[in-house]
Amino acid sequence: MMNGETIVFYLLAALTLVSALMAVTSRQIFRAAICLLLSLLGIAGIYFWLRYEFVAAVQIVVYAGGIAVLIIFSVFLTQRSGEDLPRQSRARMLSAAVAALTGLGLVMLQVLRHRFSGTTNPAIDNGVSAIGRRMLGVGEDGYALPFEVVSMLLLAAMIGCIVIAMRSKTKSS
Numbered sequence: 001m002m003n004g005e006t007i008v009f010y011l012l013a014a015l016t017l018v019s020a021l022m023a024v025t026s027r028q029i030f031r032a033a034i035c036l037l038l039s040l041l042g043i044a045g046i047y048f049w050l051r052y053e054f055v056a057a058v059q060i061v062v063y064a065g066g067i068a069v070l071i072i073f074s075v076f077l078t079q080r081s082g083e084d085l086p087r088q089s090r091a092r093m094l095s096a097a098v099a100a101l102t103g104l105g106l107v108m109l110q111v112l113r114h115r116f117s118g119t120t121n122p123a124i125d126n127g128v129s130a131i132g133r134r135m136l137g138v139g140e141d142g143y144a145l146p147f148e149v150v151s152m153l154l155l156a157a158m159i160g161c162i163v164i165a166m167r168s169k170t171k172s173s
Contacts, residue, residue: 009049016042027084029075037068054128 002010016039023035040063047056124130135143 012045040064
């Protein structure tokens with residue numbers, strides 16, 4: 001007998017998987033971007049279901065709110081939102097299916113080989129303050145250096161985008 005939590009999980013998983021499948025198979029780029037947004041929101045719902053509220057909020061703000069909206073604005077700026085994407089060749093579709101099935105097989109192999117067992121260890125604190133201490137702390141249990149490296153990488157990518165946009169603007173005028 002299924003309880004309410006199980007039904008909610010299956011609904012969120014179905015939303016995530018169906019919208020992800022539609023995102024990669026749709027030939028209309030705007031529809032694919034909307035399906036990607038729905039898939040990201042489904043993942044955030046699963047995080048909420050697991051009671052990881054901070055990670056769910058980050059998923060919504062960063063991915064659903066930032067990345068998906070950026071993709072949708074990029075689609076509108078290129079003025080190709082109504083056009084269909086070109087149909088892929090059969091060889092590319094076959095190789096994509098083989099790669100997906102290989103990945104699924106490897107994941108299933110690992111799941112079947114792993115022994116799941118209970119633990120007596122106390123639960124990890126997943127509150128916002130504990131996550132902040134872990135991310136920005138220094139020493140063995142801190143991630144301040146990787147956090148700063150990623151921020152420098154994103155800054156370099158943003159500067160590169162601005163330089164490329166300025167070059168293409170001067171060449172076109």
